[in-house]
Amino acid sequence: xKEFMLFIRSEESPKANLSPEQLQQHIEKVGSFIKQLSxxxxxxxxxxxEMEGRMLSYKNGKIVDGPYNETKEVIxxxxxxxxxDLEEAIEITKxxxxxxxxxxxxxxxxxxxxxxxN
Amino acid sequence: MxxxxxxxxxxxxxHFFRTEYGKIVSVITRYIGVNNVETAEDIVQEALLKAVxxxxxxxxxxxxxxxxxxxxxxxTLNILKRKKYLTxxxxxxxxxxxxxxxxQFSNEVILDEQLKMMFACCHPxxxxxxxxxxxxxxxxxxxxxxxxxxFFATNHTINKRLVRGRKQLRENxxxxxxxxxxxxxxxxxxxxxxxxxxxGYSPTQQxxxxxxxxxxxxxxxxxxxxxxxxxxxxxxCYALLALMxxxxxxxxxxxxxxKSIIEMEKQDRSKWNKELINSGTQYLNQAMKxxxxxxxxxxxxxxxxxxxxxxxxxxxxxxILSLYDTFLExxxxxxxxxxxAVALSKVKxxxxxxxxLKKIELNSDIGEHPMYHxxxxxxxxxxxxxxxxxxxxxxxxxxTKNERDLKLLEKKLIAIVPIS
Numbered sequence: 193x194k195e196f197m198l199f200i201r202s203e204e205s206p207k208a209n210l211s212p213e214q215l216q217q218h219i220e221k222v223g224s225f226i227k228q229l230s231x232x233x234x235x236x237x238x239x240x241x242e243m244e245g246r247m248l249s250y251k252n253g254k255i256v257d258g259p260y261n262e263t264k265e266v267i268x269x270x271x272x273x274x275x276x277d278l279e280e281a282i283e284i285t286k287x288x289x290x291x292x293x294x295x296x297x298x299x300x301x302x303x304x305x306x307x308x309x310n
Numbered sequence: 311m312x313x314x315x316x317x318x319x320x321x322x323x324x325h326f327f328r329t330e331y332g333k334i335v336s337v338i339t340r341y342i343g344v345n346n347v348e349t350a351e352d353i354v355q356e357a358l359l360k361a362v363x364x365x366x367x368x369x370x371x372x373x374x375x376x377x378x379x380x381x382x383x384x385x386t387l388n389i390l391k392r393k394k395y396l397t398x399x400x401x402x403x404x405x406x407x408x409x410x411x412x413x414q415f416s417n418e419v420i421l422d423e424q425l426k427m428m429f430a431c432c433h434p435x436x437x438x439x440x441x442x443x444x445x446x447x448x449x450x451x452x453x454x455x456x457x458x459x460x461f462f463a464t465n466h467t468i469n470k471r472l473v474r475g476r477k478q479l480r481e482n483x484x485x486x487x488x489x490x491x492x493x494x495x496x497x498x499x500x501x502x503x504x505x506x507x508x509x510g511y512s513p514t515q516q517x518x519x520x521x522x523x524x525x526x527x528x529x530x531x532x533x534x535x536x537x538x539x540x541x542x543x544x545x546x547c548y549a550l551l552a553l554m555x556x557x558x559x560x561x562x563x564x565x566x567x568x569k570s571i572i573e574m575e576k577q578d579r580s581k582w583n584k585e586l587i588n589s590g591t592q593y594l595n596q597a598m599k600x601x602x603x604x605x606x607x608x609x610x611x612x613x614x615x616x617x618x619x620x621x622x623x624x625x626x627x628x629x630i631l632s633l634y635d636t637f638l639e640x641x642x643x644x645x646x647x648x649x650x651a652v653a654l655s656k657v658k659x660x661x662x663x664x665x666x667l668k669k670i671e672l673n674s675d676i677g678e679h680p681m682y683h684x685x686x687x688x689x690x691x692x693x694x695x696x697x698x699x700x701x702x703x704x705x706x707x708x709x710t711k712n713e714r715d716l717k718l719l720e721k722k723l724i725a726i727v728p729i730s
Binding site for chain 1: 322331363369452
């Protein structure tokens, strides 16, 4: 099994415009998707991210705030997933019912396993 | 099954979020004032978003209501603590009685505050359009796109109605309480609930799913009135509730697979919802005890007559005809006269009914309504007067704007003139 990091991308506060009914459907559908993968032992971790945070970089000998992306896109959550290969990870991800809401993009990145680092 | 499995297999009741939205907005509004109702809406939305993040990962908690209430209360307290808000809100809050910190979201509190919200939304200073939009948004938890969708309107239009409604609440200093002169206000609340029901029930609108929900919400709101102890004279509440339940009982039977409407005459009566009919009958009996004749009571009784009839022809048309006569004594309306004509045709024959319809046309603008010509066409069909049948079906088609009705009418026309 290989490990994958899935970055759930969206515009800022993606769920803010969903109605109460749609929010409930989100919990029910996405919740059971995550639960099923957790039960199968494929989902090692899945969490949403807070919207506030900082971007730090090194400039002129100092650590500074920014620069920030110009687009409003943010990473609003992540999945840490196990799959045999990238193809299977893609297939699993396609089953995420959140796509029906039309406000999400998911980036799938294999985790490079380098011996001796951890 | 492990603990976490048990936790996650818990399910939310249907429309849980939507219903809770209305409950919590009402309770919070009591504390921050009706002029800040939009803040209450934001608070509840934020509480729901928090719930999504937590429940999606950890499963649904044992008591999801309590979880939401505590979260909403904390968000409200945080907002009130922020200084710039404090001065703004303090004036609105009656400090003696209302201590938000001690707030318990008891059933009783929730019921009372929802009732107050209903009276606030239906304040006489607010237009009917805005009243309905406010009720759907604040009390029923529908979003602007959902309301717009059901009304064939744009988000912009619905938002404008809401903005105007909230502005009226602010500017007229509408109080958040059950009005002292309850009867006059109650009449408006009942009328708005009935309009809401009819928005859902009207066959000329699309989006069936959300429209059934509108009807069920109207019934839920009327039940809040019936269950409340502050209202002493409930005859009209019972009657309206009965009327809506009787009509709603036919909701599923009147829809074809292709989403076209089946007229009552051709409906499969075994598909009528017996639970709603039984419950409606009980409320009708309650309303009858009031010894007070009202329009709702008459319409409910007419609808009940349809519900208990074995078939369209077996309907007690004589009873229905005299009920319509009584209605006209209370209020003269061309639509009611038109419906009465159908009963008249069954009791006294179509010729009499045709004469009656023509009389209505002379005295009102009912001739502009497609339904009028449909009824007339059906009468002429019964009289075997084909040319007049075709004439009025064609007139109805020319007046009809929505596609579903057009399809139904064209089908009828083709049935009479197979080759044309």
